[in-house]
Amino acid sequence: MRADVSSSKPQSQHPAFDLEQFAETRLEEGKDLDALHLELSQQLIKVRRELHNLIDLRYEDFLGLSSSVAGIDTTINDIKQPLTDLSAQISEVHTELASKLEKIDARIAYRQAVRDKKHMLRLFIDLSQLLDRVNAVLSEAEQQLRASDNVGALAEHLKGLERAAGEFSQARYFVEKGGAYPFILQAAERMQEQEERLHAALDAFLISRIDEYVLAQSKGRMEPDSAHMGLLAQCLRTYTTVGEYERAEALIRERLVRPMVSEIFGGQPGKGMGLDPAVLSSMFQTTLDFIRHVGAPLARGISAHLPGCAATLEAHVFWREISATILSALPLLFVPGMPDRFHKNYLAACDFVRQFSALFNTLDRYPDLLASDESYVEFHRKWQLSAYFSIRKKQLTDAIDPRGQAESVLDQAAVDRILGELGLSTQLAAQALWAIRRCWAEDVYLEPLAPRFWQLTIQIILWYHHSASDALKVLIRSNADEELTAVDQLLAHIHDMFAFKQMCFDHIDSIRALLPTTEQALDASSISDSLKDAISQAFEPSDDAAAGAIEHISATIVAASCANLASQLRRTTSQFRHTNRAAPKSPSAFVSKLFAELSAVELKITSQDTLAMLRTQVCLGISREIARVSIEALSTISKTEASLHRLRKTTNRASHLDHSNDLPVPPGVDLRGTTPASDNDKIRRQIWLDVTETGRIITDSLNATAHEDYEHLVQLIVPLGT
Structure with missing residues (x-):
């Protein structure tokens, strides 16, 4: 049985696994040891999965095979040994390749260090050459200046300074990037001396040009010489090259602006407290004249060769010096101890600022440069407006x-x-x-x-x-x-x-005309x-x-007006009660006098609004009172009439009127189209005439409205009319 199984052992159809060839092939494909290890691990997982699947599908055969096949241990060892050998070989290859990679990394680091040192050496050489050129250019520029003092020589001298400034700026960049090497430290010390020489040469040149410009303007020359302005512009550009433009601005302020403004604003008694507005206006006018004849032409002339320079000169040179001088010489000018003078001085200062800006004509292209300057903000903040x-x-x-x-x-x-x-x-x-x-x-x-x-x-x-x-x-x-x-x-x-x-x-x-306006302001x-x-x-x-x-x-x-209204109605009753007088045809005399007090007061009123409001209130009050008193009088008449009829035991009308109680107009009473015959009807007619006349005066004469109680009364006494 065993012999049969052994004789039926399948023969391998694949060549033997060559580890070195496998590793060499994979390395040629660009894979490293980690990738190779990963590939083998995945292949191992795949083989195990297939083996497990095979066992699951034919589990009974597998059990039978394990119990019947002889020499299975030997077979397993045969399979295990190549795999063990392969693993050992892979480890050896991995170790060898790792060692080679370390050597390669060390060589790369060495080459990088050599490259850095070479770069630093080149920087040292370039820096040394730059410093030598700066020395040479400065020396040449100084010789050109001593050779002649004409415009051409000055231009050549300035060109030399500009070249030196460019070389120096580049050298300073190299020093900043060079680190703390001894050579760099020595170069920095050497550059310090060159910087002083360059600054001295530039300062001397700028001062000489400013002094010459001032001398020329003092002789009445309105517009500066273009050639000299070109030299000044080139000089400022050279200052900019070495990052010292503010130094140039400070020199111009000190040499050109400070002497004049110190003479104008200095020496005032009281440090400006309660300064006479006429004196301050005169100072401002003198300053504007100086700017008009000296400052603005200089800014325009330089700006023609160096665009944008006029705005910076306006803000950083002229305005800073003027505002600083005013703040130091007249600190109490900004204190409102004398409000009248403070008001005039503040307006004079605002007008001065407007005229100052207009002289340079830079608002169109640089509207915010002066307004955003710290000295400008501080000058306006100093005024104690609160x-x-x-x-x-x-x-x-x-x-x-x-x-x-x-x-x-x-x-x-x-x-x-x-x-x-x-x-x-x-x-x-x-x-x-x-x-x-x-x-x-x-x-x-x-x-x-x-x-x-x-x-x-x-x-x-x-x-x-x-x-x-x-x-x-x-x-x-x-x-x-x-x-x-x-x-x-x-x-x-x-x-x-x-x-x-x-x-x-x-x-x-x-x-509204005095309020400040802005671009976003509403319309008027x-x-x-x-x-x-x-x-x-x-x-x-x-x-x-x-x-x-x-x-x-x-x-x-x-x-x-209504104090005697009740007595007037009682008088009306007495006029017609047992007097055999004719029926009334016109209102009572007191009606026209109801508004006499109002008329007297109206003569003192000139406001139509007040007059209208007063008429409305008085008409409402009088109409309300006459309605109240009239209703009471008519109700009293009705009661009296009903009482008399009850005493006389009258017939239908009396019994009907007896039920009227105190109604202003009892049922059955209708005087329209008739002449009142009884005393009570005459009294009712007179009251009707008085009430309607009151309404006519209110609506027609006074153009007002009556009280709602009055309107209700009018509706009630309609039967009493003609």
Whole structure:
């Protein structure tokens, strides 16, 4: 059995596995040992998977084979041994290749180190050559300057300096990249000496050109020589090459600008405190003349050869020196101890800045260069505008506050003119309007403070409201005791409240013209509407107070006009009761006198708004009272008539009227188209005439409306008409 199995052992159809050939093939394909190891591992996993699948498919045969086949251990050893040998060979190859890679990496690192040293050596050589060339160029430039002093020699000298500056800039770059090598440190020391020589040569050249320019301008030459301006531009460009443009600007400030502005602004007593505006304006004008004849031509001449230079000279040279001199020589100029002078000096400074910018004509191409300069921002920040506003606010509030007028700046003559010219009647309104006008007066208002002055305007309006409201309350309390004695003063305050509001509205256009404008600003109508809305909101409390005062006056007029109304109706009853008088054909005389008090008060009113409001309130009150009294009188007549009929035990009509109770017009009474015969009907007709006449006066003469109670009464007494 075993012999059969052994004789049936399958023969291998594949050649023997050659490890060296396998590894060499894979390495030629570009695979390293790790990839080779990974490939073998994957192949091993694949073989194991196939073996497991085969065992699963023919498990019974596998068990039988394992129990029947002889020499299986030998077969396994035969299979295991090549694999073990292969693994050992792979490890040897991996170790050998790793050793070779380490040698290769070491050689590469060595080559890189050699390359770096070679590069550094080249840098040393180039740096040495650059420094030698700088020395040579500087020496040559100095010889050219000593040879002659004409424009050509100066140009050659400057060209040499420019070449030296270029070489020096490159050498400085090499030094910065060279590290801390001894040669680099020695080169840096050598460069220090060359930098000093270069700076000295450039400074001497720039100073000589500036001095020559000043000398030429002092002789009346308006436009500078183009050749000299070209040399100056080239000199500034050379400063830029070595990164020392600010050094050049400082030299120009020191040599050209500082002597002049120090002479203009220096030596002022008091460090500028309360400086006379005329003196400051003269200083500014002298400075502008200097800029116009010296500074601006220089900037234009250099800018023709070096574009953009005019803006930097304007901001960094001329403005910085001027502002620094003013800040140091006149530090108290910016303190608003004397607000009137401070205001004029600030406006003079703003005008000076505008004219200064216009002289250089750089706003179109460089609009933000000067405005963003630190010295420009600091100059404007130094002006103590907040303190100035606080002083002005205190002056105005003290002027209109009775407690502060002893030491106020109130211009009583101006207040009196306002009272006379504008028709105001009260000091409160005139003072408030004067204060608002002062907020926006040309000798008080400053554009940067526009929001604060607008806020102060609203505060003055609110102050006027509180003051006028308090005055109205006092007058109303006194009027309660003295009847109409305080009406004139009430009307004066009411008139001024409406007039003051309208005057503030009329002042909006002049205020809007003073407000600062921007590119994003709203159109004029929108700004005016916004300001008017703000004023309307501020006046809402005043409108309510005025309406309350008008209501009080109207109540007083109604009370005085209707005080005898009940007795007048009783007199009407007595005129027709048992007198056998003819039926009435015209209203009673007292009706025309109901509005006599109103007419007397109207003569004192000049405001149409006040007149309309007062008429409305009085007409409502009088019509309400006449309706109430008339209904009471008619009801009394009905009661009396019903009582008499009950006593007489009358028939149908009496019994019908008996049920009328106190109705103003009992059922069955209809006087239309007839002449009243009974005394009661005559009285009813007279009341109807009086009521309708009152309505006619209200609607036709006074153009007002009656109370709803009156309208209800008219509907009730329709049967009493003709």
